[in-house]
Amino acid sequence: MTTVEAKLKAARDDLAARDGVVIAFSGGVDSSVVAALAHDALGEDAVACTAKSETLPEAELEDARRVAEEIGIRHEIVSFSELESDAFVENDDERCYHCRTMRLGEMLETAQSLGIRTVCDGTNADDPGAGHRPGLQAVEELDVHSPLLAHDISKDEVRQIAEYYDLSVADKPAMACLSSRIPTGLEVTEDRLTRIERAEALLRQWGFDQFRVRDHDGLARIEVSPDELERALERSFIETVRAELTKLGFDHVTLDLHGYRTGSVSPDSEMSADEDPITDTSSDD
Template sequence: MREQESTYRLSPELAARRAAIEAEMAELGQLVVAFSGGVDSAVVAALATGVLGERAMAVTAVSETLAGRELEEARELAAEIGIRHELIEFSELDDERFRENTPSRCFFCQSMRFDEIAKIAASLDCEMLASGTNASDLGDHRPGLKAMAARKVYQPLLAHGVHKDEVRELARALGLSVWDKPAKACLSSRIPHGLEVTRERLRRVERAEEVLHALEFRQFRVRAHGELARVEIAADELARALEPGALQRIATGVRQAGFEEVTLDLMGFRSGSLNPVKERNR
């Protein structure tokens, strides 16, 4: 558990927005936070814990689209924050609409996820669920936001106009170890729309990304175009990836993960690179 906040100072304006969020949480009295283990949900969970103590709970929805490493990191982070942490298991693959992998895939995923988390909240007589959605999430292809809006999920970072870089500032001020953790996304985001989401495809991506993690790359994705793996690595890490020895280790490891062909995307890592083209080009 964190013993104290860091000495990192927020700007007066961001400090004021933090205070406003904390005041809102105090009014709610109880809160269940959808907790992925990323920096956004960690900030919401830490703020809720600071205000509500035992009346705050983090819930991680465990399904095929959550990598095993992410689950372990979520457990460790919840312990660091000192928030009660529960797991709830479900399967997005039970929904044919999710498996079909249309551009609306995330709507069905988040609908199922928050419906499951709501079951835990109901058992605690808690009426409010919270997410770590932030203001930088707007404008991208995010059908999951519609699912949350339909369920009246509390999104404090979004409501108070807190952007991703400011979320990291808040995390740093709160003394959270994940303040500079690279952004993550569920494993299904690696599969192009129109290609069915299956358990084997998800596990193959997970195994391939473990290869890059073992090679100590920080920001990456393995996009699964059928039997072809398109590897995206952050631009500031590409030089190391292009070294002959590294290229060979990447290619060998990703093929051993189950892909027949491997290519390195020279445009580097781009969040949402598989989103519909018209959405990316807005």
């Protein structure tokens, strides 16, 4: 038995020993692996739960629905609004803590309504050492179980387990919530979130894979991965993206020549501003 196989078995046995679990589920690779392990271990007593809000792109919600169906796990969707929290809207360097507290609170309420005592998330063994991660504080405070972390399963091993379960998201790039595109200190508003989502949907439609559209109070700063930068510099793309993003309400449109970087609108270039509040603490942006 390989090390990864042993860790997979330990995590599955851990979940199988519980009466049931609710998984904070984004459809990203980390939470999908936890969902697959839980479904394998508990069958109908495992429930994936996705929290829908203004910061969750519609495309990610559809992905979560699709992956839950792929796994065969029961999938619940709950709705709430981070924008009802003044602390979240303020967008200081603890934004992810406020977001995660609210999201996991929705998971705990769902679990209670289902008579389930355990809520799990997708924190993996690499996350605690990956910079300032305020969302992890919420996980600890709310006593949420992180089976990947508990059994020392790294991000690379998560992807191997995803391949073992033949999950389509095994190689999916990480996706953080839309608020991570707004610089710390600039308020999170529905208008900003909407134009960011629409702008990124266009880039996805145009065939870009790893990218972000950062909203600097009306200035769109586009980041794409280094291997896609040459295409982004083509005049036809420049003219099209400028016209389309202007229609969405951006006053200026720029291309960041550094390319895609995690945490590039956060204090001290922290890696955590882009935690995935969609529900995987591990994701980045």
